[in-house]
Amino acid sequence: MNTASTGSDAGTGGEPRWLGDEEQCVWRSYLHATRLLEDHLDRQLQRDAGMPHIYYGLLVLLSQAPRRRMRMTQLAKDAKITRSRLSHAIARLEQHGWVRREECDSDKRGQNAFLTDLGYEVLERSAPGHVAAVRQAIFDRLTPDQVKQLGEITRVMAEGLQPEGTGADLPWRR
Template sequence: MAQRWLDEDQQQTWRAWLSVSELLPRALDAQLQRDAGISHAAYIVLAMLSEAPDRSRRMSDLARRSNQSQSRLSHTVARLEERGWVRRQRPAEDGRGNLAVLTDAGWDVVQKLAPGHVDAVREALFAPLTGEQTRVLGDAFRAVLDRLDPDRSLRFQEGDELPR
């Protein structure tokens, strides 16, 4: 059986993706470290909480929305708790699991950081692209997502809040 390799276009696209998937988070981390001393992963947690009803989410839901394992999220939330930006509490409706709740101090941090973060995303990802390239890139990402997450359980859904 002959081995099927990536063709030249696929190989170049794959290698470009590998580089972007490493360099983009690094650029966003650098901006957030500079502006607030936090990682992009921590900012996503703050953003997901800031856009939730009552600025709170179940930890399991927050893990999915922030693309973190339960263990990693627990560590991230612990660091945010140390800063007074998040607190954990039991849900009033059933008392099972934990909620992560954005504090007023955490809300202030999100409001302060969001404009700079949006600028960093725009500069790193969208500034080099034309409008048509942005549309094509979005279409391509959605096609890959449809293959990787056919039941749509692991991605943002229509109506979900997105990190800014």
């Protein structure tokens, strides 16, 4: 629906604040671009490394962690995914020998994910192609000012979508 904004919020019981024509255009353009980007990166990583983008992101997070280990709960939080999705992804990465689960020394109920040497080698081999795909899809198309603006915009968006407090319904808490 594309009705002029009434200024009230649906959350307060009033009419929804419909997107204006320009907002609707920007929203659809954003959705289109982000879906194409995710597909572009997924295809590149599947072709070059045999893994989806989400798995690559997990390997990167583990490679940057001290001793290439991270608590599963922290990994889910940093990856912005549910614990269930993380558990499934780690199981697949374990099948390839790229990651191993370990008991957590400080909390016997918790588990760590550990990036194996083989997983690190896979990451090293796939990183150049991935960064080339990111650069080609985003940074080579934007001016330096646009890159700065994109960074500022996405930071503001992310801050608004990650409320503090224990009651927030965030993926890694599910």
